[in-house]
Amino acid sequence: MLSIDPTMPANSERTPYKVIPTSTGQQTEKEEFFRNLLAQVIEQFSRVFKIDELRTEVASQLAMLEKRVELEGLKVVEIEKCKSDIKKMRDEMAARSTRMSCPCKYSFLDENKKLMPRRDVPSYPKYMLSQETTEALRKPTFDVWLWEPNEMLSCLEHMYHDLGLVKDFNINPITLKRWLLCIHDNYRNNPFHNFRHCFCVTQMMYSMISLCSLQVKLSQMDILMLMTASVCHDLDHPGYNNTYQINARTELALRYNDISPLENHHCAVAFQILAQPECNILCNVDKEQFKRIRQGIITLILATDMARHAEILDSFKEILDNFDYSNEEHVTRLKMVLIKCCDISNEVRPMEVAEPWVDCLLEEYFMQSDREKTEGLPVAPFMDRDKVTKPTAQIGFLKFVLIPMFETVTKLFPEVEEVMLQPLWESRDRYEELKQIDDAMKELQKKKNETLAAGNRET
DSSP states (O other): OOOSOTTSOOOOSSSOOOOOOOOOSSOOHHHHHHHHHHHHHHHHHHHHHHHHHHHHHHHHHHHHHHHHHHHHHHHHHHHHHHHHHHHHHHHHHHHHHTTOOOSSSSSSOOTTOOOOOSSOGGGSOOOOOOHHHHHHTTSTTOOGGGOOHHHHHHHHHHHHHHTTHHHHTTOOHHHHHHHHHHHHHTSOOOSSSSHHHHHHHHHHHHHHHHHTTHHHHSOHHHHHHHHHHHHHTTTTOOSSOHHHHHHTTOHHHHHTTTSSHHHHHHHHHHHHHHTSGGGOTTTTSOHHHHHHHHHHHHHHHHTTOGGGHHHHHHHHHHHHTTOOTTOHHHHHHHHHHHHHHHHTOGGGSOHHHHHHHHHHHHHHHHHHHHHHHHHTOOOOGGGOTTTOOHHHHHHHHIIIIIHHHHHHHHHHOTTHIIIIIHHHHHHHHHHHHHHHHHHHHHHHHHHHHHHHHHHHHHO
16 A cells, blocks of 8 residues: 555555545646646556566567477487488499399498397297207207297207216306307398208208217317307308309408308407307306317318318318328318218208298399399309209209209218218109109290290191
Protein backbone atom coordinates (compact mmCIF):
# COMPACT_ATOMS: atom_id res chain seq x y z
CA MET A 1 0.00 0.00 0.00
CA LEU A 2 1.35 3.38 -1.00
CA SER A 3 0.86 6.81 0.48
CA ILE A 4 0.06 9.00 -2.45
CA ASP A 5 0.85 12.16 -0.50
CA PRO A 6 2.88 12.40 2.75
CA THR A 7 0.37 14.91 4.12
CA MET A 8 -2.51 12.42 3.77
CA PRO A 9 -3.44 9.79 6.38
CA ALA A 10 -1.86 6.35 6.07
CA ASN A 11 -3.43 4.07 3.49
CA SER A 12 -4.11 0.94 5.58
CA GLU A 13 -6.38 -2.06 5.38
CA ARG A 14 -8.54 -0.64 8.15
CA THR A 15 -8.69 2.83 6.64
CA PRO A 16 -8.09 2.36 2.92
CA TYR A 17 -8.20 5.18 0.43
CA LYS A 18 -11.41 5.50 -1.47
CA VAL A 19 -11.06 6.83 -4.98
CA ILE A 20 -14.20 8.65 -5.96
CA PRO A 21 -14.16 10.03 -9.47
CA THR A 22 -15.78 13.44 -9.76
CA SER A 23 -16.51 15.28 -12.83
CA THR A 24 -15.38 18.83 -12.70
CA GLY A 25 -14.80 21.09 -15.44
CA GLN A 26 -11.33 22.02 -14.26
CA GLN A 27 -8.67 19.77 -12.68
CA THR A 28 -6.90 20.96 -9.58
CA GLU A 29 -3.14 20.93 -9.36
CA LYS A 30 -3.22 17.80 -7.13
CA GLU A 31 -5.54 15.99 -9.54
CA GLU A 32 -3.22 16.80 -12.43
CA PHE A 33 -0.27 15.53 -10.44
CA PHE A 34 -2.14 12.31 -9.52
CA ARG A 35 -3.16 11.74 -13.14
CA ASN A 36 0.41 12.10 -14.35
CA LEU A 37 1.68 9.79 -11.61
CA LEU A 38 -0.84 7.11 -12.56
CA ALA A 39 0.15 7.43 -16.20
CA GLN A 40 3.82 6.91 -15.27
CA VAL A 41 2.97 3.85 -13.10
CA ILE A 42 0.93 2.36 -15.95
CA GLU A 43 3.77 2.97 -18.37
CA GLN A 44 6.28 1.30 -16.01
CA PHE A 45 4.02 -1.77 -15.56
CA SER A 46 3.51 -1.94 -19.29
CA ARG A 47 7.25 -1.96 -19.86
CA VAL A 48 7.69 -4.76 -17.29
CA PHE A 49 5.07 -6.93 -18.99
CA LYS A 50 6.58 -6.27 -22.43
CA ILE A 51 10.00 -7.39 -21.15
CA ASP A 52 8.47 -10.69 -19.92
CA GLU A 53 6.73 -11.13 -23.24
CA LEU A 54 9.99 -10.40 -25.00
CA ARG A 55 11.84 -12.90 -22.82
CA THR A 56 9.25 -15.58 -23.62
CA GLU A 57 9.53 -14.80 -27.31
CA VAL A 58 13.33 -14.83 -27.22
CA ALA A 59 13.32 -18.16 -25.31
CA SER A 60 10.94 -19.60 -27.91
CA GLN A 61 13.13 -18.34 -30.75
CA LEU A 62 16.24 -19.79 -29.10
CA ALA A 63 14.55 -23.18 -28.71
CA MET A 64 13.61 -23.14 -32.38
CA LEU A 65 17.15 -22.16 -33.36
CA GLU A 66 18.64 -24.91 -31.17
CA LYS A 67 16.32 -27.45 -32.79
CA ARG A 68 17.36 -26.25 -36.25
CA VAL A 69 21.03 -26.40 -35.29
CA GLU A 70 20.53 -29.94 -34.01
CA LEU A 71 18.79 -30.99 -37.22
CA GLU A 72 21.40 -29.26 -39.35
CA GLY A 73 24.09 -30.92 -37.26
CA LEU A 74 22.55 -34.33 -37.95
CA LYS A 75 22.47 -33.48 -41.64
CA VAL A 76 26.15 -32.54 -41.48
CA VAL A 77 26.95 -35.86 -39.80
CA GLU A 78 25.01 -37.71 -42.49
CA ILE A 79 26.73 -35.72 -45.22
CA GLU A 80 30.15 -36.47 -43.71
CA LYS A 81 29.24 -40.15 -43.45
CA CYS A 82 28.13 -40.16 -47.09
CA LYS A 83 31.36 -38.44 -48.08
CA SER A 84 33.33 -41.07 -46.15
CA ASP A 85 31.38 -43.92 -47.80
CA ILE A 86 31.89 -42.38 -51.24
CA LYS A 87 35.63 -42.05 -50.57
CA LYS A 88 35.83 -45.71 -49.50
CA MET A 89 33.96 -46.80 -52.64
CA ARG A 90 36.27 -44.70 -54.84
CA ASP A 91 39.34 -46.13 -53.13
CA GLU A 92 38.02 -49.67 -53.62
CA MET A 93 37.25 -48.99 -57.30
CA ALA A 94 40.70 -47.49 -57.80
CA ALA A 95 42.29 -50.49 -56.12
CA ARG A 96 40.32 -52.89 -58.30
CA SER A 97 41.20 -51.01 -61.45
CA THR A 98 44.89 -51.51 -60.71
CA ARG A 99 44.19 -55.11 -59.56
CA MET A 100 45.85 -54.49 -56.21
CA SER A 101 42.93 -55.63 -54.09
CA CYS A 102 42.58 -59.07 -52.58
CA PRO A 103 39.09 -60.58 -52.35
CA CYS A 104 39.46 -61.05 -48.61
CA LYS A 105 37.68 -59.89 -45.46
CA TYR A 106 41.12 -58.59 -44.67
CA SER A 107 44.10 -59.02 -46.95
CA PHE A 108 46.15 -60.04 -43.98
CA LEU A 109 45.17 -59.84 -40.35
CA ASP A 110 45.51 -56.61 -38.44
CA GLU A 111 48.26 -57.26 -35.93
CA ASN A 112 46.14 -55.63 -33.23
CA LYS A 113 43.05 -57.65 -34.14
CA LYS A 114 42.21 -60.27 -31.54
CA LEU A 115 41.22 -63.51 -33.17
CA MET A 116 38.62 -64.66 -30.72
CA PRO A 117 35.64 -66.95 -31.29
CA ARG A 118 32.30 -65.16 -31.68
CA ARG A 119 30.90 -67.34 -28.89
CA ASP A 120 32.45 -68.80 -25.78
CA VAL A 121 32.60 -72.38 -24.61
CA PRO A 122 29.28 -72.58 -22.68
CA SER A 123 27.28 -72.22 -25.92
CA TYR A 124 29.36 -74.93 -27.62
CA PRO A 125 27.62 -78.13 -26.55
CA LYS A 126 29.62 -81.28 -25.97
CA TYR A 127 28.02 -84.02 -28.01
CA MET A 128 28.22 -87.51 -26.60
CA LEU A 129 29.62 -89.48 -29.51
CA SER A 130 28.37 -93.04 -29.72
CA GLN A 131 30.78 -95.95 -30.01
CA GLU A 132 29.55 -96.46 -33.58
CA THR A 133 30.47 -92.85 -34.43
CA THR A 134 33.92 -92.99 -32.81
CA GLU A 135 34.71 -96.19 -34.70
CA ALA A 136 33.45 -94.74 -38.02
CA LEU A 137 35.55 -91.63 -37.38
CA ARG A 138 38.72 -93.72 -37.78
CA LYS A 139 37.81 -94.80 -41.34
CA PRO A 140 38.02 -93.02 -44.73
CA THR A 141 34.41 -94.07 -45.40
CA PHE A 142 33.16 -91.61 -42.75
CA ASP A 143 30.36 -89.46 -44.23
CA VAL A 144 31.42 -85.87 -43.58
CA TRP A 145 28.16 -84.43 -44.98
CA LEU A 146 25.98 -85.72 -42.13
CA TRP A 147 27.38 -83.45 -39.43
CA GLU A 148 26.60 -79.91 -38.28
CA PRO A 149 29.48 -77.53 -37.35
CA ASN A 150 29.08 -78.09 -33.58
CA GLU A 151 29.12 -81.85 -34.12
CA MET A 152 32.27 -81.58 -36.26
CA LEU A 153 33.88 -79.52 -33.46
CA SER A 154 33.04 -82.26 -30.98
CA CYS A 155 34.53 -84.87 -33.33
CA LEU A 156 37.76 -82.86 -33.62
CA GLU A 157 37.86 -82.48 -29.85
CA HIS A 158 37.41 -86.25 -29.48
CA MET A 159 40.35 -86.88 -31.86
CA TYR A 160 42.73 -84.80 -29.72
CA HIS A 161 41.63 -86.64 -26.59
CA ASP A 162 41.65 -90.07 -28.23
CA LEU A 163 45.18 -89.63 -29.62
CA GLY A 164 46.43 -88.68 -26.14
CA LEU A 165 47.48 -85.19 -27.26
CA VAL A 166 45.48 -83.44 -24.53
CA LYS A 167 47.18 -85.52 -21.84
CA ASP A 168 50.71 -85.62 -23.30
CA PHE A 169 50.92 -81.87 -24.00
CA ASN A 170 48.92 -80.82 -20.94
CA ILE A 171 46.26 -79.07 -23.04
CA ASN A 172 43.52 -77.42 -21.00
CA PRO A 173 40.25 -78.98 -22.30
CA ILE A 174 38.49 -75.58 -22.17
CA THR A 175 41.34 -73.98 -24.11
CA LEU A 176 41.03 -76.77 -26.70
CA LYS A 177 37.33 -75.97 -27.10
CA ARG A 178 38.03 -72.23 -27.47
CA TRP A 179 40.80 -72.90 -29.99
CA LEU A 180 38.52 -75.10 -32.10
CA LEU A 181 35.76 -72.47 -31.97
CA CYS A 182 38.20 -69.82 -33.12
CA ILE A 183 39.45 -72.09 -35.92
CA HIS A 184 35.85 -72.58 -37.08
CA ASP A 185 35.18 -68.83 -37.05
CA ASN A 186 38.25 -68.10 -39.19
CA TYR A 187 37.26 -70.35 -42.09
CA ARG A 188 35.14 -68.57 -44.69
CA ASN A 189 31.95 -69.76 -46.33
CA ASN A 190 33.59 -70.64 -49.65
CA PRO A 191 32.05 -73.37 -51.82
CA PHE A 192 35.06 -75.65 -51.23
CA HIS A 193 37.73 -74.16 -48.95
CA ASN A 194 35.56 -73.94 -45.84
CA PHE A 195 35.39 -75.43 -42.33
CA ARG A 196 33.88 -78.71 -43.60
CA HIS A 197 36.94 -79.14 -45.84
CA CYS A 198 39.15 -78.50 -42.78
CA PHE A 199 37.24 -81.22 -40.90
CA CYS A 200 37.41 -83.56 -43.90
CA VAL A 201 41.21 -83.26 -44.17
CA THR A 202 41.72 -83.67 -40.40
CA GLN A 203 39.41 -86.69 -40.24
CA MET A 204 41.35 -88.32 -43.10
CA MET A 205 44.60 -87.65 -41.23
CA TYR A 206 43.08 -89.25 -38.13
CA SER A 207 42.10 -92.24 -40.33
CA MET A 208 45.64 -92.57 -41.71
CA ILE A 209 47.15 -92.38 -38.21
CA SER A 210 44.90 -95.27 -37.22
CA LEU A 211 45.22 -97.29 -40.45
CA CYS A 212 49.02 -97.01 -40.68
CA SER A 213 49.64 -97.31 -36.91
CA LEU A 214 51.55 -94.03 -37.03
CA GLN A 215 51.48 -93.61 -33.24
CA VAL A 216 53.75 -96.67 -33.03
CA LYS A 217 56.14 -95.35 -35.69
CA LEU A 218 56.16 -91.59 -35.00
CA SER A 219 56.51 -89.46 -31.87
CA GLN A 220 53.53 -87.79 -30.20
CA MET A 221 55.00 -84.45 -31.25
CA ASP A 222 54.84 -85.59 -34.89
CA ILE A 223 51.20 -86.63 -34.39
CA LEU A 224 50.41 -83.22 -32.86
CA MET A 225 52.05 -81.49 -35.84
CA LEU A 226 50.10 -83.59 -38.35
CA MET A 227 46.73 -83.03 -36.67
CA THR A 228 47.19 -79.32 -35.94
CA ALA A 229 48.54 -78.57 -39.43
CA SER A 230 45.50 -80.37 -40.90
CA VAL A 231 43.12 -78.28 -38.79
CA CYS A 232 44.84 -75.01 -39.73
CA HIS A 233 45.96 -75.70 -43.30
CA ASP A 234 43.40 -73.47 -45.12
CA LEU A 235 42.57 -70.82 -42.48
CA ASP A 236 41.00 -67.65 -43.95
CA HIS A 237 41.21 -69.00 -47.52
CA PRO A 238 39.62 -66.31 -49.76
CA GLY A 239 38.38 -68.77 -52.41
CA TYR A 240 40.87 -67.59 -55.06
CA ASN A 241 44.06 -69.60 -55.53
CA ASN A 242 47.72 -68.57 -55.62
CA THR A 243 47.69 -68.13 -59.40
CA TYR A 244 45.00 -65.49 -59.05
CA GLN A 245 46.77 -63.82 -56.11
CA ILE A 246 50.00 -63.53 -58.11
CA ASN A 247 48.46 -62.51 -61.45
CA ALA A 248 46.16 -59.96 -59.80
CA ARG A 249 49.08 -58.67 -57.71
CA THR A 250 47.01 -58.78 -54.53
CA GLU A 251 48.24 -57.59 -51.16
CA LEU A 252 48.89 -61.18 -50.07
CA ALA A 253 51.06 -61.80 -53.12
CA LEU A 254 52.97 -58.58 -52.47
CA ARG A 255 53.45 -59.40 -48.79
CA TYR A 256 54.83 -62.88 -49.47
CA ASN A 257 56.73 -62.02 -52.68
CA ASP A 258 54.62 -64.42 -54.81
CA ILE A 259 55.96 -67.39 -52.78
CA SER A 260 53.00 -69.56 -51.67
CA PRO A 261 51.03 -66.47 -50.59
CA LEU A 262 47.96 -68.38 -49.40
CA GLU A 263 49.85 -71.07 -47.49
CA ASN A 264 51.98 -68.42 -45.79
CA HIS A 265 48.80 -66.58 -44.87
CA HIS A 266 47.22 -69.76 -43.43
CA CYS A 267 50.31 -70.22 -41.22
CA ALA A 268 50.24 -66.60 -40.07
CA VAL A 269 46.55 -66.78 -39.09
CA ALA A 270 47.11 -70.10 -37.29
CA PHE A 271 49.81 -68.64 -35.06
CA GLN A 272 47.96 -65.38 -34.51
CA ILE A 273 45.15 -67.50 -33.06
CA LEU A 274 47.63 -69.43 -30.89
CA ALA A 275 49.11 -66.09 -29.73
CA GLN A 276 45.87 -65.42 -27.83
CA PRO A 277 46.20 -66.89 -24.30
CA GLU A 278 42.54 -67.97 -24.35
CA CYS A 279 43.18 -70.12 -27.44
CA ASN A 280 46.76 -71.25 -26.93
CA ILE A 281 46.69 -75.04 -26.78
CA LEU A 282 50.51 -75.02 -26.72
CA CYS A 283 50.87 -72.80 -23.64
CA ASN A 284 52.16 -75.64 -21.45
CA VAL A 285 55.01 -76.83 -23.69
CA ASP A 286 58.50 -75.45 -23.11
CA LYS A 287 60.17 -72.97 -25.46
CA GLU A 288 62.24 -75.55 -27.29
CA GLN A 289 59.23 -77.81 -27.84
CA PHE A 290 57.14 -74.88 -29.06
CA LYS A 291 59.87 -73.89 -31.51
CA ARG A 292 59.97 -77.43 -32.96
CA ILE A 293 56.18 -77.73 -33.12
CA ARG A 294 55.84 -74.32 -34.78
CA GLN A 295 58.47 -75.14 -37.41
CA GLY A 296 56.86 -78.51 -38.06
CA ILE A 297 53.37 -77.04 -38.55
CA ILE A 298 54.69 -74.32 -40.88
CA THR A 299 56.58 -76.91 -42.96
CA LEU A 300 53.45 -79.05 -43.32
CA ILE A 301 51.06 -76.23 -44.21
CA LEU A 302 53.51 -74.86 -46.81
CA ALA A 303 53.70 -78.37 -48.30
CA THR A 304 50.02 -78.14 -49.30
CA ASP A 305 50.87 -75.70 -52.11
CA MET A 306 50.18 -77.81 -55.22
CA ALA A 307 52.85 -75.87 -57.11
CA ARG A 308 55.37 -77.90 -55.06
CA HIS A 309 53.68 -81.27 -55.66
CA ALA A 310 56.30 -82.83 -57.95
CA GLU A 311 59.19 -81.52 -55.86
CA ILE A 312 57.79 -82.96 -52.59
CA LEU A 313 56.78 -86.32 -54.07
CA ASP A 314 60.13 -86.81 -55.83
CA SER A 315 61.96 -85.91 -52.62
CA PHE A 316 59.98 -88.60 -50.77
CA LYS A 317 60.62 -91.21 -53.49
CA GLU A 318 64.37 -90.67 -53.12
CA ILE A 319 64.38 -91.98 -49.53
CA LEU A 320 61.59 -94.54 -49.84
CA ASP A 321 63.75 -97.62 -50.41
CA ASN A 322 65.90 -96.84 -47.36
CA PHE A 323 63.32 -95.13 -45.18
CA ASP A 324 64.45 -94.71 -41.57
CA TYR A 325 61.99 -93.64 -38.85
CA SER A 326 64.90 -92.51 -36.68
CA ASN A 327 66.00 -90.06 -39.38
CA GLU A 328 64.28 -86.72 -38.72
CA GLU A 329 64.58 -85.60 -42.37
CA HIS A 330 62.95 -88.83 -43.57
CA VAL A 331 60.07 -88.38 -41.12
CA THR A 332 59.59 -84.76 -42.20
CA ARG A 333 59.31 -85.79 -45.87
CA LEU A 334 56.82 -88.50 -44.91
CA LYS A 335 54.69 -86.03 -42.96
CA MET A 336 54.67 -83.63 -45.93
CA VAL A 337 53.37 -86.38 -48.22
CA LEU A 338 50.79 -87.48 -45.63
CA ILE A 339 49.23 -84.03 -45.31
CA LYS A 340 49.22 -83.71 -49.11
CA CYS A 341 47.37 -87.03 -49.37
CA CYS A 342 44.77 -85.90 -46.84
CA ASP A 343 44.33 -82.47 -48.43
CA ILE A 344 43.26 -83.92 -51.79
CA SER A 345 41.78 -87.21 -50.59
CA ASN A 346 38.08 -86.70 -51.38
CA GLU A 347 38.07 -89.36 -54.12
CA VAL A 348 39.26 -91.91 -51.55
CA ARG A 349 35.82 -91.67 -49.97
CA PRO A 350 32.67 -93.45 -51.19
CA MET A 351 31.19 -92.00 -54.40
CA GLU A 352 28.16 -90.45 -52.66
CA VAL A 353 30.51 -88.60 -50.27
CA ALA A 354 33.18 -87.68 -52.82
CA GLU A 355 31.08 -86.43 -55.75
CA PRO A 356 29.49 -83.39 -54.02
CA TRP A 357 33.03 -82.15 -53.31
CA VAL A 358 33.73 -82.10 -57.06
CA ASP A 359 30.70 -79.83 -57.57
CA CYS A 360 31.90 -77.56 -54.75
CA LEU A 361 35.40 -77.34 -56.20
CA LEU A 362 34.16 -76.60 -59.73
CA GLU A 363 31.86 -73.88 -58.37
CA GLU A 364 34.85 -72.21 -56.69
CA TYR A 365 36.95 -72.62 -59.84
CA PHE A 366 34.22 -71.05 -61.98
CA MET A 367 33.92 -68.10 -59.60
CA GLN A 368 37.63 -67.49 -60.03
CA SER A 369 37.70 -67.92 -63.82
CA ASP A 370 34.71 -65.58 -64.22
CA ARG A 371 36.56 -62.96 -62.21
CA GLU A 372 39.77 -63.53 -64.17
CA LYS A 373 37.90 -63.00 -67.45
CA THR A 374 36.37 -59.78 -66.09
CA GLU A 375 39.77 -58.49 -64.96
CA GLY A 376 41.60 -59.54 -68.12
CA LEU A 377 43.78 -62.13 -66.34
CA PRO A 378 44.91 -65.53 -67.69
CA VAL A 379 42.36 -68.32 -67.19
CA ALA A 380 43.41 -71.93 -66.53
CA PRO A 381 41.52 -74.34 -68.87
CA PHE A 382 40.64 -76.69 -65.98
CA MET A 383 38.82 -73.76 -64.29
CA ASP A 384 36.96 -72.45 -67.34
CA ARG A 385 33.24 -73.27 -67.22
CA ASP A 386 33.19 -73.20 -71.04
CA LYS A 387 35.85 -75.89 -71.36
CA VAL A 388 35.78 -78.22 -68.38
CA THR A 389 33.37 -81.01 -67.42
CA LYS A 390 33.27 -83.09 -64.26
CA PRO A 391 34.75 -86.22 -65.90
CA THR A 392 37.53 -84.35 -67.70
CA ALA A 393 38.39 -82.45 -64.51
CA GLN A 394 38.68 -85.63 -62.44
CA ILE A 395 40.31 -88.09 -64.85
CA GLY A 396 43.54 -86.13 -65.26
CA PHE A 397 43.73 -85.33 -61.54
CA LEU A 398 43.21 -88.98 -60.58
CA LYS A 399 45.61 -90.43 -63.17
CA PHE A 400 48.49 -87.99 -62.83
CA VAL A 401 48.28 -86.68 -59.25
CA LEU A 402 46.23 -88.77 -56.82
CA ILE A 403 46.90 -92.35 -57.90
CA PRO A 404 50.69 -91.95 -58.33
CA MET A 405 50.98 -90.32 -54.90
CA PHE A 406 48.93 -92.97 -53.07
CA GLU A 407 50.79 -95.73 -54.94
CA THR A 408 54.03 -94.27 -53.58
CA VAL A 409 52.65 -94.19 -50.02
CA THR A 410 51.46 -97.79 -50.42
CA LYS A 411 55.09 -98.90 -50.81
CA LEU A 412 55.70 -97.80 -47.21
CA PHE A 413 52.23 -98.70 -45.90
CA PRO A 414 50.80 -101.69 -47.85
CA GLU A 415 47.54 -101.48 -45.88
CA VAL A 416 46.71 -98.26 -47.78
CA GLU A 417 46.14 -100.13 -51.05
CA GLU A 418 42.84 -101.81 -50.21
CA VAL A 419 41.36 -98.98 -48.16
CA MET A 420 42.49 -95.93 -50.15
CA LEU A 421 44.08 -96.87 -53.46
CA GLN A 422 41.34 -99.24 -54.59
CA PRO A 423 38.61 -96.54 -54.34
CA LEU A 424 40.82 -94.23 -56.45
CA TRP A 425 41.13 -96.83 -59.22
CA GLU A 426 37.36 -97.35 -59.14
CA SER A 427 36.74 -93.61 -59.26
CA ARG A 428 39.06 -93.24 -62.27
CA ASP A 429 37.24 -96.04 -64.12
CA ARG A 430 33.83 -94.53 -63.35
CA TYR A 431 34.80 -91.08 -64.64
CA GLU A 432 36.31 -92.59 -67.77
CA GLU A 433 32.99 -94.35 -68.44
CA LEU A 434 31.15 -91.05 -67.90
CA LYS A 435 33.52 -89.35 -70.32
CA GLN A 436 32.84 -92.01 -72.96
CA ILE A 437 29.10 -91.45 -72.52
CA ASP A 438 29.59 -87.67 -72.81
CA ASP A 439 31.72 -88.09 -75.93
CA ALA A 440 29.14 -90.40 -77.50
CA MET A 441 26.35 -87.91 -76.77
CA LYS A 442 28.40 -85.08 -78.28
CA GLU A 443 29.12 -87.15 -81.42
CA LEU A 444 25.43 -88.00 -81.76
CA GLN A 445 24.46 -84.36 -81.39
CA LYS A 446 27.08 -83.37 -83.93
CA LYS A 447 25.68 -85.84 -86.52
CA LYS A 448 22.15 -84.56 -85.89
CA ASN A 449 23.28 -80.99 -86.47
CA GLU A 450 25.09 -82.02 -89.69
CA THR A 451 21.96 -83.86 -90.94
CA LEU A 452 19.79 -80.82 -90.21
CA ALA A 453 22.24 -78.53 -91.94
CA ALA A 454 22.35 -80.79 -95.04
CA GLY A 455 18.52 -80.89 -95.14
CA ASN A 456 18.34 -77.11 -94.99
CA ARG A 457 20.79 -76.79 -97.91
CA GLU A 458 18.73 -79.19 -100.09
CA THR A 459 15.53 -77.25 -99.45
